[in-house]
Amino acid sequence: MPSALITGITGQDGLYLSELLLAKGYDVHGLIRGQNNPKLDLVHELLPDVQLHTGDLTDMSSLIRALRVSQPDEVYNLGAISFVAYSWENAALTTDVTGKGVLTMLEAVRLHAGDDPASVRFYQASSSEMFGKVQETPQRESTLLWPRSPYGVAKVFGHYMTINYRESYGMHASSGILFNHESPRRGPEFVTRKISQAVARIKLGLQDDVTLGNLDSRRDWGFAGDYVEAMWRMLQQDTADDFVIATGETHSIREFLDIAFRHVGIDDWASYVKQDPRFMRPAEVDLLIGDATKANEVLGWKPTVTFPQLVAMMVDADLEAQRAGW
Incomplete structure (x- = not known):
């Protein structure tokens, strides 16, 4: 039974991804921030088979503890301060969690994996907000990033840090540049x-x-349930890479x-x-508006x-x- 650790498990993507992985026979673990998290009861109700661990993307020791307990084959880093409007009011906190939190998670995974850095496959939730002041239409993996919010800037940092860890340490680290995806579970x-x-x-x-x-x-709006399927498919590839996920x-x-x-x-x-x-x-x-040609050709993914x-x-x-x- 493969094991997966999901940060941001209380968000819409975390809930849909957990359901997907459980249906595929995974042992699913989730990182949850704070003992009074208002969505804790929802996770227990929807996902009784998920094992939850308390942790914070700004606290490496808590991440290492969660990794030791869950022993994941795959880590999905979905945790972030994800409301764009909020990021102007709290730019520093957004940077710490949405940007530097990616680095903290990558380093924790690298240390946990030890001599075999590719043994734990890592997914980073990048965002179409990184394109911001778009430099070409549609946007693809090679499009210049020009973020227009503190949230977008933080996501760019996490995106390039994921690439850097892949290239520097040989980690199996992929990023999904997901365009807007919604559902009844959206906040x-x-x-x-x-x-x-x-x-x-x-x-x-x-x-x-x-x-x-x-x-x-x-x-470019799609359904979150479709998009988590793309996340999983990325980590099933022999070679890690970055993919735009969008409807076009x-x-x-x-x-x-x-x-x-x-x-x-x-x-x-x-x-x-x-x-x-x-x-x-x-x-x-x-x-x-995204061009998901690469995801279609390499992952066999299309929105439904x-x-x-x-x-x-x-x-x-x-x-x-x-x-x-x-």
Whole structure:
């Protein structure tokens, strides 16, 4: 039975990845930060077979302890402060966790692996936010990185540190440059879930409107459940590498609103949506669209959920949750 250690197991990717690995017969371990983590009960409920270990990406000793106990064949580093807007308000903390935390995890894995650095396969969750002020469209693995947020800058550091450890020590370390991926498990602070939750509440008469920022920014949105499959496939390759994971389609916030409101029978949403400059980014990323040709050719990976299906899935889940009083 192979063993895997997942940091960031309480996030949407961590939950989907854990389910995938458990279905494949893995012994799954998760790193969880703090004894009062608000998502601890959710992990216990959804993933009773996962063994949890307390640790922190800024504390190497806790990472080494988790590695010794779990003895993983694969490490998936999904842990990060991942809300982009928050990173401007807390740039130093974002840097420590999302950037330097990658280095701490890589070094812990390297020390744990000892004389055989490639014996533990490592996955780093890189991000399309690294492209920022995009230098070519679509974006691929060779596209120049030009991050436009402290979060993006921290992700670039972690991305290049992963490459450096692969080239310097021979570690089997891969990065997945994942474009936006959503699900009903996405946190309500993210715009897609903010919209799906608001649309459900508006439909049910529980809310009058929703306030958003830039409605014209465009993203390449996929389903998180599809994207964790790509993570696993990367670590099954004989040679570690970096891969863009994306749908190859771009959609605006307005398109997301169109589909979400139409799904509940509302064709004209103008009176339900307000804009506020407070939700505008200091430096906006206007257009992201990925070229996942390499992932398709090398990993045999393709997305299975379309954009309209993703939006409908999220709205339906929030309708059910609101009706149940969650």
